[in-house]
Ligand SMILES: Nc1ncnc2c1ncn2[C@@H]1O[C@H](COP(=O)(O)OP(=O)(O)OP(=O)(O)O)[C@@H](O)[C@H]1O
């Protein structure tokens with residue numbers, strides 16, 4: 001039995017999401033054969049890969065088909081987030097993928113989703129940063145549990161850090177009750193500073209929590225840096241969905257790949273009687289994703305502990321990772337990461353504008 005044969009067998013295993021085989025994706029490393037035993041490493045495109053177990057099983061099947069007993073096959077499954085191509089823009093050193101979280105309508109849960117997804121990705125082994133691009137209404141510091149100002153070193157900002165997430169926000173730079181009354185060009189300037197004058201270090205993912213709508217902040221982020229993609233958060237009722245289309249079309253116009261739609265506040269389960277109520281209707285996000293031909297990334301119910309966690313700076317994913325809703329956030333985080341892997345692998349192909 002030789003290494004080439006094992007490689008050939010693994011060359012027939014596909015990553016179902018990326019639709020290519022593991023060998024041409026350069027995911028298979030360190031194949032070693034000792035007697036009747038074989039070991040190798042599979043480097044997935046994200047530690048948050050939702051298909052990890054399926055891919056591992058497929059590898060096992062493929063290698064046992066060329067003569068190794070299943071108990072003699074040792075697979076080390078790991079993940080490395082690949083750097084998204086620059087798309088002619090200036091990439092940020094040390095940051096592999098930048099993901100924007102947006103919505104057409106305000107108050108649908110962008111910041112809640114950004115914070116909990118960031119924590120979920122970090123719990124799955126990724127290095128994650130969070131940039132609050134909502135300059136006039138910054139909510140990230142409250143939800144992350146600290147509004148104290150950051151340290152500054154040689155005119156560069158050291159990001160705040162909590163729950164394993166590095167973050168920056170206007171909310172840690174101005175007193176909480178002081179309004180930021182700024183015009184577009186000033187917002188543009190501060191967002192660019194948050195991108196370039198913050199010592200982010202090495203990050204797998206930088207999540208950008210956008211203000212609602214399709215204004216200056218969106219324009220700056222889409223133009224200033226290469227994005228692995230945009231996520232659209234919506235609630236399921238018609239008015240929110242209508243606004244989501246605007247977000248989708250904005251990303252398309254800006255040639256930013258769309259990672260998909262998250263439906264938040266999908267339904268409510270009464271803690272007393274377990275009855276399910278669909279407060280904002282149901283299923284609209286999934287239907288809209290289908291109509292817009294973008295991936296559906298999952299639905300998150302209304303849950304009192306999510307709101308309490310947001311208000312108290314103790315996000316549910318950080319303080320209660322075993323809670324059902326934290327698992328839901330983890331699934332959504334995995335789908336976002338997988339979708340960003342797809343756009344990164346495909347980045348060389350031009351994104352089609354509408
Ligand atoms: N799934 C949920 N269950 C319960 N409460 C939620 C949920 N998602 C968000 N909330 C609550 O709804 C409120 C609005 O959420 P959030 O601030 O995340 O929305 P947003 O889209 O970022 O708002 P804005 O447009 O003002 O930036 C917050 O009080 C938050 O705690």
Ligand SMILES: [Mg+2]
Pocket residue numbers: 110111112134139209210211
């Ligand atoms: Mg917000």
